Amino acid sequence: MSETKSNSRSYTSPLRRNQKENTRDLILDTVAEMISEGRILDFSVKDVAVRAGISYGTVYRHFPTRESILEALYEVASEIMAQSSPFTPQSLDDIPAMVGKNLEVFEERATLVQAFTVALLVNNVQPNSRHQRDQKIQEMVMESTPHLSSGAARQVAAIISHLCSSLTWATLKQRYGLNSEETAEALNWALQTLIQDITRHEED
Incomplete structure (x- = not known):
């Protein structure tokens, strides 16, 4: 009998699990909307509950x-x-x-990506995925441009990484008013121009 009770207590139905995941998604979507509206510094857990229409608990x-x-x-x-x-x-x-593909994802999930970008900037957070991407770009720059000094290669890698970031996407759209096509064209031109310039043979 006790074993039966123990098993029933540990059982979690798929429906309950889905409800939990849906509530979690609702909370995160609500926070993303609030941050996109400029409320990164002043929202509280209670504010999120009110906005999402669920209890504080x-x-x-x-x-x-x-x-x-x-x-x-x-x-x-x-x-x-x-x-x-x-x-x-x-x-x-x-x-x-590849940056063009990233921009498509940014546009599809614009509210979430904007909130993510603002939150990273304000809180000075460096996700591991971003660090790995930056490291990969730096390695490729150094392999492709042996004629550059290590310092120059690091500078080039930093510029390329920044052009690939959601921060650059958000800045071009919000500060300069570029639409999605204009943003893609501007970044594609900047990256191609830079990459072509640094990969020219040393004597050129």
Whole structure:
């Protein structure tokens, strides 16, 4: 009898699990909307509950602090972008086309990506996925441009990494008013021009 009770207590139905996941997604979507509206510094767990139309206790069970909400937002956004458009160029010449694919993902999930970008900037967070991408770009630059000094190669890699980032995408759209096509064209031109310039043979 006790074994039966123990088994029933540990059982979690798929429906209950789905409800839990849906509530978690609702909370994160709500936070993304609030951050996109400029509320990165002043929202609380209670604010999220009111905005989402659920109880404070429900939000608290998933995320007891605003920091835990932001951490989850980083993880979800990073996972979505990595799955939708994994950064796997084989050479520097592949990067412009891959950035174009990234921009499509940014546009499809604009609210989430904007919130993710703002949260990273304000909280000075460096996700591991971003560090890995930057490291890969730096390695490719150094392999493709042996005529450059290590310092110059690092500078070039930093510029390419920045052009590939969601921060550059958001800046071109929000600050300069470029639409999605104009943003893609501008970044493609900048990357191709830079890559072509640095990969010219030394004597050229």
